[in-house]
Amino acid sequence: MNIGVLMAAGKGTRLGDKIPKQFLELCGKPIFLYSLEAFEKSQKVDGYLLMVPEEYIGYAQKLAVKAEKLKAILAGGATRHETTLIALEHLKTFNPKVVVFHDAARPFITSKLVDEVIEAAEKHGASTAAVKISDTVAYCENGFVKNHVSRENLYRILTPQAFNFELAYQIFQRISGDDGTFPFVQAGLKVAIVPSDYLNFKITFPEDYQVANLLARFWFESQRQT
Numbered sequence: 001m002n003i004g005v006l007m008a009a010g011k012g013t014r015l016g017d018k019i020p021k022q023f024l025e026l027c028g029k030p031i032f033l034y035s036l037e038a039f040e041k042s043q044k045v046d047g048y049l050l051m052v053p054e055e056y057i058g059y060a061q062k063l064a065v066k067a068e069k070l071k072a073i074l075a076g077g078a079t080r081h082e083t084t085l086i087a088l089e090h091l092k093t094f095n096p097k098v099v100v101f102h103d104a105a106r107p108f109i110t111s112k113l114v115d116e117v118i119e120a121a122e123k124h125g126a127s128t129a130a131v132k133i134s135d136t137v138a139y140c141e142n143g144f145v146k147n148h149v150s151r152e153n154l155y156r157i158l159t160p161q162a163f164n165f166e167l168a169y170q171i172f173q174r175i176s177g178d179d180g181t182f183p184f185v186q187a188g189l190k191v192a193i194v195p196s197d198y199l200n201f202k203i204t205f206p207e208d209y210q211v212a213n214l215l216a217r218f219w220f221e222s223q224r225q226t
């Protein structure tokens, strides 16, 4: 079986709101529910965990009523890595083949992408959604451009990210990193790229939330038709 982990345990301080960003609403629906629905619709996710700040467990329980595949709502740790370890420890009892992590703050995710990332992890051991960089990239210092960097092979690493569970369990205990792909690469393992798109952006700053609000209405309509 394959298990998802919905990462909704962050504090979202960069957005400057009192409520963590994943619980703000888009079109009247809390942001984390968009990703939860993608896990529900996925053909390859058999169950999933929802990781939230401890004080939001009761709130999430009330909202996740239609979450048929939801296995547990757990309190996350102080960092992304700690939250990952808590989720992996809990998943030991399920002994999944693949574990797939997704940021709740990326609401414009499709179940198709979740399935593609899982398939790539089944084949290669690890995979991540990513998008090729299209702007010029430069190293800057003290407000000035120093050097241009070739963007030929540069990608932005997004989520979902999927890993063979056994490998992830061992590697994440030994090597920590803010991004799930980092420990795998440090361990000398391959992480396959699954092309994603710009809609799968992470709501981080206030302007991201504004754009997400504009997009959500159209997203809602298109998802209803699928």
Ligand SMILES: C[C@](O)(CO)[C@H](O)COP(=O)(O)O
Pocket: 010, 080, 103, 157, 158, 159, 178, 179, 180, 202
């Ligand atoms: C995993 C990630 O979304 C890939 O880009 C990113 O590293 C998470 O960032 P955050 O620090 O949790 O906002």
